[in-house]
Amino acid sequence: MKIKSELSNIISDALKSANIESDDVVISDATKPEFGDYQFNGVMKLAKILKQNPRQIATNLVEHIDTTGMIAKVEIAGPGFINIWLNDEWLAKEATAILTDDRVGVGYVENPKKVVVDYSGPNMAKQMHVGHLRSTIIGDTLATLLEFLGEDVVRQNHIGDWGTQFGMLIAYLEEQGADGATTELKDLEQFYKDAKVRFDESPEFADKAREYVVKIQGGDKHCLTLWQSFIDASLGHCEEVYDKLGVNLTRDDVRAESFYNPKLADVIKTLKEKKLSTVSDGAECVFLDGSEVPVIVQKGDGGYLYATTDLAALEYRAKELKADRICYVVDARQGQHFKQVFTIAKQAEMVGENVALEHIGFGTMMDKGGKPFKTRDGGVIKLIDLLDEAVVKAKESIKERDAHTEDELENIATVVGIGAVKYADLSISRESNYIFSWDKMLSFEGNTSLYMQYAYARIQSILRKYDGEIKGNIIIGDETEHRLAHLLLKFEDTLSKAATDATPHTITSYLYDVVTQFMKFYELNPILKGGIDEEVKMSRLQLAKLTASVIKKGLDILGIEVVDKI
RNA sequence: GCGCUUGUGGCUCAAUUGGAUAGAGCAUCAGACUUCGGAUCUGAGGGUUAGAGGUUCGAGUCCUCUCAGGCGUACCA
Numbered sequence: 056m057k058i059k060s061e062l063s064n065i066i067s068d069a070l071k072s073a074n075i076e077s078d079d080v081v082i083s084d085a086t087k088p089e090f091g092d093y094q095f096n097g098v099m100k101l102a103k104i105l106k107q108n109p110r111q112i113a114t115n116l117v118e119h120i121d122t123t124g125m126i127a128k129v130e131i132a133g134p135g136f137i138n139i140w141l142n143d144e145w146l147a148k149e150a151t152a153i154l155t156d157d158r159v160g161v162g163y164v165e166n167p168k169k170v171v172v173d174y175s176g177p178n179m180a181k182q183m184h185v186g187h188l189r190s191t192i193i194g195d196t197l198a199t200l201l202e203f204l205g206e207d208v209v210r211q212n213h214i215g216d217w218g219t220q221f222g223m224l225i226a227y228l229e230e231q232g233a234d235g236a237t238t239e240l241k242d243l244e245q246f247y248k249d250a251k252v253r254f255d256e257s258p259e260f261a262d263k264a265r266e267y268v269v270k271i272q273g274g275d276k277h278c279l280t281l282w283q284s285f286i287d288a289s290l291g292h293c294e295e296v297y298d299k300l301g302v303n304l305t306r307d308d309v310r311a312e313s314f315y316n317p318k319l320a321d322v323i324k325t326l327k328e329k330k331l332s333t334v335s336d337g338a339e340c341v342f343l344d345g346s347e348v349p350v351i352v353q354k355g356d357g358g359y360l361y362a363t364t365d366l367a368a369l370e371y372r373a374k375e376l377k378a379d380r381i382c383y384v385v386d387a388r389q390g391q392h393f394k395q396v397f398t399i400a401k402q403a404e405m406v407g408e409n410v411a412l413e414h415i416g417f418g419t420m421m422d423k424g425g426k427p428f429k430t431r432d433g434g435v436i437k438l439i440d441l442l443d444e445a446v447v448k449a450k451e452s453i454k455e456r457d458a459h460t461e462d463e464l465e466n467i468a469t470v471v472g473i474g475a476v477k478y479a480d481l482s483i484s485r486e487s488n489y490i491f492s493w494d495k496m497l498s499f500e501g502n503t504s505l506y507m508q509y510a511y512a513r514i515q516s517i518l519r520k521y522d523g524e525i526k527g528n529i530i531i532g533d534e535t536e537h538r539l540a541h542l543l544l545k546f547e548d549t550l551s552k553a554a555t556d557a558t559p560h561t562i563t564s565y566l567y568d569v570v571t572q573f574m575k576f577y578e579l580n581p582i583l584k585g586g587i588d589e590e591v592k593m594s595r596l597q598l599a600k601l602t603a604s605v606i607k608k609g610l611d612i613l614g615i616e617v618v619d620k621i
Numbered sequence: 622g623c624g625c626u627u628g629u630g631g632c633u634c635a636a637u638u639g640g641a642u643a644g645a646g647c648a649u650c651a652g653a654c655u656u657c658g659g660a661u662c663u664g665a666g667g668g669u670u671a672g673a674g675g676u677u678c679g680a681g682u683c684c685u686c687u688c689a690g691g692c693g694u695a696c697c698a
Contacts, residue, residue: 059637081637082637083637083640084637086636086637086640086641086642086643086644087641087642090641094640094641096639096640096641099640099678099679100639102678103677103678109678132641133640133641134640134641134678134679135678136640136641176698178698215698218697218698219697312698335695336695336696337696338695338696339696340695340696346623346624347623348623348624348694348695349695349696350695351695351696353696354696355696356696358696360696360697360698361697361698364698387625387626387692388625388626388691388692388693389693389698390625390626390692390693391624391625391692391693391694392693392698394625418627418691419691419692425690452660456658456660482634483633483634483635484634484635486626486627487627487634488627488691489633489634490632490633490634492633494647495633495646495647498646498647498660499660500646500647500660501633501634501645501646501647502634502635502645502646503646505660506646506660509658509660512658513657513658513661516657516658517657517658520657521657548637552637556638560634560635561637564634564635564645567645567646568645571645574661574662575662575663577657577661577662578661578662578663579662581657582657583657584657620658621658621660
């Protein structure tokens with residue numbers, strides 16, 4: 056249900072019949088309940104353009120607004136705000152209509168676009184750590200969301216599998232007589248450290264490592280086999296994490312750095328042809344206007360750089376994958392890099408003019424003291440350890456509650472623990488740094504996954520208790536039901552905003568609103584208690600059921616599961 | 622030095638992109654129930670939106686300066 060655009064149409068029509076010239080009509084949510092459900096603030100702007108009194112324009116406009124359908128009434132307030140109230144019967148009818156819809160009233164986008172979402176991007180030389188969490192979760196949510204709305208989504212996992220450190224790693228792998236399947240690679244972090252020690256202590260080994268770098272790049276069979284087995288093992292670690300996180304990334308989504316390697320020479324060629332790059336201090340550089348520091352695309356020794364690979368990837372995504380929109384879910388600190396690369400790609404016509412290039416930046420995860428999140432001894436926190444800890448902590452907090460079997464407990468703890476980590480991350484506007492706190496994320500109170508999951512479980516409990524066929528229409532009986540039904544119908548507007556702005560926290564705060572509104576409704580309007588009219592009982596059961604559906608679907612898009620009992 | 626970015630009650634975060642009296646949750650205090658799972662609900666106190674100017678009907682949001690933090694800045698990714 057696209058409420059805003061329908062309202063916008065109604066207002067546009069009214070403007071037309073009132074003979075008022077105007078461009079796009081923007082409808083906002085009302086800032087307070089006294090101001091109704093929505094408001095149109097455009098009159099003040101129009102007044103300025105038309106040099107007329109805003110109250111006068113508003114009066115004229117209001118007379119032409121159709122209040123026979125979805126709108127119950129409109130009022131003029133303040134300097135020229137137009138407040139809009141939705142009609143109860145309309146709400147009831149629309150809410151009833153989506154009861155049996157498995158998309159809970161959410162339609163598909165009109166013109167599906169090809170959207171590439173680049174996220175996760177782990178480095179194969181190292182184990183995934185907390186730094187990869189945000190990219191992986193935000194990216195996956197964005198991809199799932201866009202897909203749900205009907206966009207044609209292509210996931211891209213741009214893994215780091217190319218570079219000098221791999222010479223060292225495969226030389227060490229060979230020396231250990233191991234292949235990727237052996238236990239030697241169980242702990243990548245340790246393996247890297249061991250290899251580094253060997254590299255520093257033995258000149259022969261170091262030479263061999265350097266030689267292997269060249270050999271991989273030259274396509275040497277033996278080295279490539281070693282390299283491949285190393286990458287496979289490392290990817291296996293990532294997949295373990297993806298599996299625990301419930302993230303939809305597969306090997307098909309992997310487009311590694313190495314994939315672009317053969318294309319890099321062409322990138323330089325293009326840049327030279329377009330006269331965008333020049334040689335400076337022996338390196339091939341692009342000087343963007345106003346900047347004295349260049350973007351280096353080829354080193355003095357002929358080697359390529361980060362920017363070069365990203366340019367190749369951009370071109371591939373625009374031309375081969377035919378993307379209309381390319382989203383990079385990468386740490387905000389790389390903002391300048393992407394700004395530069397995007398500019399170069401457009402200037403060099405590697406991507407078309409109308410392809411949207413977006414850096415979906417996010418802040419750093421901090422500890423309680425506001426410092427980057429590390430282990431006690433200052434090391435990086437492995438993602439897998441973090442997730443396991445979340446499950447253990449969740450189990451502790453649930454254990455004290457009702458008796459569960461061991462299996463149930465394990466399952467609930469997993470759903471709750473992983474959900475808490477993801478929700479905590481997604482519920483904060485992504486640009487800012489965020490403070491990681493176990494206590495906060497595992498709390499049942501406030502805007503947390505547990506609060507939503509708990510509300511869901513409670514509704515399920517009501518539905519179980521009723522244990523009969525739920526049928527009949529939703530009826531709006533009071534203000535709490537009006538607001539609840541309205542919120543439930545706002546699901547689509549919420550999702551499309553989250554999709555265009557790439558802001559998952561829009562969804563979490565919406566869900567939080569839904570749940571708190573449900574709690575208020577439920578507090579005032581008993582469902583199963585005695586003395587309730589059958590029709591009213593059915594309506595309330597339906598509202599409860601619909602609320603549960605929205606919670607479930609919403610969390611589902613965020614990659615968070617629910618359980619019937621907690 | 623230059624560039625980017627952030628600054629919102631004690632704490633953690635919002636604010637529909639320039640709209641009305643800046644909203645939530647923790648924490649604090651005060652209430653509600655012989656619990657449709659109280660891990661709930663109702664209410665109160667707590668703010669010069671870092672500071673100073675400016676733009677206009679209207680600014681947390683836009684422009685300038687100052688202060689404080691973070692990040693980036695010629696051959697890592």
